[in-house]
Amino acid sequence: MAKFILPGEQPRGQAFPLLLCFALTLIPALVLGIRCRPFTHEHIGLALAAVIAGGFIHWTSSNLLTGVFRRRQGNYRRSETPVRYWLNTAFIAAGTVMTIGYLIHQSLVVLSARSL
Secondary structure, three states: OOOOOOHHHOOOOOOOOHHHHHHHHHHHHHHHHHHOOOOOHHHHHHHHHHHHHHHHHHHHHHHHHHOEEEOOOOEEEOOOOHHHHHHHHHHHHHHHHHHHHHHHHHHHHHHHHHOO
């Protein structure tokens, strides 16, 4: 079913391009992985953590900078439904903090494996 969009409802652009968010986390993880004993099982966790953290960073930044939380159930705008917007954004921001924490933990695991 086609959805008609009024001129005032044009979607705004995303906050950061998706590839930029992945590059922020994946390139340092790959450099660290290549410098410190490449091709061990710790590096798989590091790469996976970098990809997941990049996705969460993109999701959180697009919510905060555009002011719209997009879901299948509907879009929550900061100006129209602030409680739903901030609760959902806080939940995603908590996920972002946890994935970045895991990325840092996995980086330290890779660095400590280098000294062995």
